[in-house]
Amino acid sequence: MASSEGRRHHHHDLVPLASLLKREMKSEKMEKPTLRFGHAAQSKKGEDYFLIKTDCQRVPGNSSSSFSVFAIFDGHNGNAAAIYTREQLLNHVLGALPRGLGRDEWLQALPRALVAGFVKTDKEFQSRGETSGTTATFVIVDRWTVTVASVGDSRCILDTQGGAVTTLTVDHRLEENIEERERVTASGGEVGRLSIVGGAEIGPLRCWPGGLCLSRSIGDMDVGEFIVPVPYVKQVKLSNAGGRLVIASDGIWDALSSEMAAKSCRGLPAELAAMQVVKEALRSRGLKDDTTCIVVDIIPPDNELPPTPSPKKRNKLRDFFFRKRSRDSASKLSKKLSAINIVEELFEEGSAMLAERLGSDENSGQSTTSGLFVCAVCQVDLAPSEGISVHAGGIFSTSSKPWQGPFLCSDCRNKKDAMEGKRPSGVKVS
Numbered sequence: 437m438a439s440s441e442g443r444r445h446h447h448h449d450l451v452p453l454a455s456l457l458k459r460e461m462k463s464e465k466m467e468k469p470t471l472r473f474g475h476a477a478q479s480k481k482g483e484d485y486f487l488i489k490t491d492c493q494r495v496p497g498n499s500s501s502s503f504s505v506f507a508i509f510d511g512h513n514g515n516a517a518a519i520y521t522r523e524q525l526l527n528h529v530l531g532a533l534p535r536g537l538g539r540d541e542w543l544q545a546l547p548r549a550l551v552a553g554f555v556k557t558d559k560e561f562q563s564r565g566e567t568s569g570t571t572a573t574f575v576i577v578d579r580w581t582v583t584v585a586s587v588g589d590s591r592c593i594l595d596t597q598g599g600a601v602t603t604l605t606v607d608h609r610l611e612e613n614i615e616e617r618e619r620v621t622a623s624g625g626e627v628g629r630l631s632i633v634g635g636a637e638i639g640p641l642r643c644w645p646g647g648l649c650l651s652r653s654i655g656d657m658d659v660g661e662f663i664v665p666v667p668y669v670k671q672v673k674l675s676n677a678g679g680r681l682v683i684a685s686d687g688i689w690d691a692l693s694s695e696m697a698a699k700s701c702r703g704l705p706a707e708l709a710a711m712q713v714v715k716e717a718l719r720s721r722g723l724k725d726d727t728t729c730i731v732v733d734i735i736p737p738d739n740e741l742p743p744t745p746s747p748k749k750r751n752k753l754r755d756f757f758f759r760k761r762s763r764d765s766a767s768k769l770s771k772k773l774s775a776i777n778i779v780e781e782l783f784e785e786g787s788a789m790l791a792e793r794l795g796s797d798e799n800s801g802q803s804t805t806s807g808l809f810v811c812a813v814c815q816v817d818l819a820p821s822e823g824i825s826v827h828a829g830g831i832f833s834t835s836s837k838p839w840q841g842p843f844l845c846s847d848c849r850n851k852k853d854a855m856e857g858k859r860p861s862g863v864k865v866s
Contacts, residue, residue: 468579469678470735471504474707476714477728483511483570484685484726485518489526494542501539503578506730508590510685512648514568517655520561521570525654528560529553529574531815543581547669547783550574550585551793552813554654558665559814559851562657569648569656572667573605573683577732580674581782582681585667587652589686594672595698596679596779603694604681606668606786608652611640616651619788623662623857652788661854664788671783678734679779680706682713687727691717706731790852791826794842812842813851824849 475486487507494501505526511518532552533545554572571588584592586605594602610617610627617627626644629637640649646659654665682697692700692713700716701709710731717727787793794812809818812826823843844852 468737469674469676470737471577472706472733472735473504473506473731474705474710475728475730476707476710477726478687478714478718478723480687480723480726482726483515483518484687484728485509485511485515485522485570486728486730487522487526488730492526494537494539503576504732505574505576506681506683506732507572507574508683508685508728508730510571510588510590510687510726510728512569512653513656514566516564516566516568517561517570517653518568520564521557521572521654524560525553525557525572525574528556532556532812539578543578543583543671543782546576546583547585547671547785548793548795550583550667550669551790552815554585554587554665554667555790555813555848555851556815558654559848561655565657567656567658569650569653569659569663571650571685572654574667575604575681575683575732577681577734580676580678580734581671582674582734583669583671583783585669587654587665587667588650589689590684591686591689591694592681592683593694593698594674594679594681594779595702596674597677600779601695601698602672602779604670604672607689608650608668609640610643610649610651613651617641620651620662623855625660625662661851662857664855666788666790666793666855668786669783670781673780673782674734675778676736678736680709681732681734682709682729683732684713684729685726687725688713688717688729690725691721701731706733709733789856790844794826809841809843811845811848813844813848816845818843818845822846826852 471490473488475488477484486509487505490504492503492505493499494503507522507525509518509521529549532549533542537545571590573584573586573588573590573592575592576583582594582604584604586592587608589607589609591607592604594604596602607613608616610620620643621627627641628644629641630639630647631637642649643651643659643663646656648656648659648663650663652664652666656663684697688697696716697713701712704712710729713729713731714727785793809820809823810816811818811823822845824846825840826842826844827840
């Protein structure tokens with residue numbers, strides 16, 4: 437089946453099929469980067485887990501539709517949530533993607549599917565009645581396009597030629613993130629430090645009940661549903677000079693800044709680079725927490741070694757390295773940016789509100805083969821009378837569009853309301 441990204445050919449130029457296939461294979465080889473990756477870890481509590489999967493395919497059986505997934509899950513209060521998320525999250529994300537999309541449309545649909553996949557994973561894990569929780573930093577690499585979805589504080593950074601280090605995640609820590617503090621308190625959570633005998637307050641800001649330092653995670657049913665699983669998502673397209681991703685749990689980031697981590701491993705191949713980052717973190721802080729690092733090198737086809745950036749121009753052109761562009765901008769712009777080694781920002785959104793993250797297009801209430809609507813989060817079939825619009829708000833809401841999709845099942849609607857503080861949150865733990 438031809439995909440929408442297939443190349444156009446003029447009908448009057450007859451080319452032998454063998455020559456055509458050879459030309460297309462050569463073109464694909466030229467435009468597809470090589471991936472090299474490595475992983476290193478030191479365990480303290482046994483609650484860090486990771487996922488590396490390089491044989492994923494958008495179209496089963498079609499090797500040219502391949503993409504790779506790299507992820508880190510830093511568990512707390514036990515490892516159950518981290519293990520469950522590692523096993524289920526990818527399937528839930530892929531299950532939320534419409535079938536039959538070409539590559540460009542698939543990449544455009546990814547941010548919404550990531551939101552649905554994260555929320556579904558959280559909802560299903562909480563239904564098991566376990567109180568564990570986990571961060572999740574989930575990275576999809578499809579040729580030159582990198583899409584990152586994250587909850588918690590397991591950071592992902594991008595190091596590109598020229599020494600520019602860019603963070604592709606947001607740390608969802610109550611101590612540092614004012615917006616998240618305001619959201620949690622507005623939704624009914626209480627934020628404060630741990631009180632000890634005598635009334636003194638110690639340690640970082642936490643959410644009560646539960647005492648969690650994070651404002652977003654998967655699991656944590658004992659804390660309250662204003663600790664949401666809705667991820668920050670960022671999608672970028674690298675230039676054809678490639679770049680290096682460093683994905684790590686907070687055992688690294690509590691010891692090293694993003695710049696220090698990137699600088700410590702420049703010039704090393706991915707496996708050694710991951711080991712070096714872990715070694716630097718341990719040297720700086722000792723083994724106080726589980727410490728896990730994945731390094732992914734996205735290398736131009738002609739270049740087998742990772743780029744060794746010179747740090748000379750690190751600050752001068754810092755703001756020039758990211759350029760927002762609309763989805764319908766011409767490919768000429770993309771080629772120009774690539775030629776001068778600029779990373780394009782294709783998408784960025786961090787809102788915790790499902791109505792904003794799941795979109796409002798009329799096609800989102802799409803029919804399944806059985807002619808029914810599907811829930812935008814859990815993908816369960818809905819009769820038209822069952823679906824509740826994600827935009828249906830309270831009686832005072834001026835932005836309510838109850839007739840417009842996407843639609844939610846009653847369970848997912850209840851979860852949405854709990855996350856936004858519209859009903860009592862938290863599931864009773866047996």
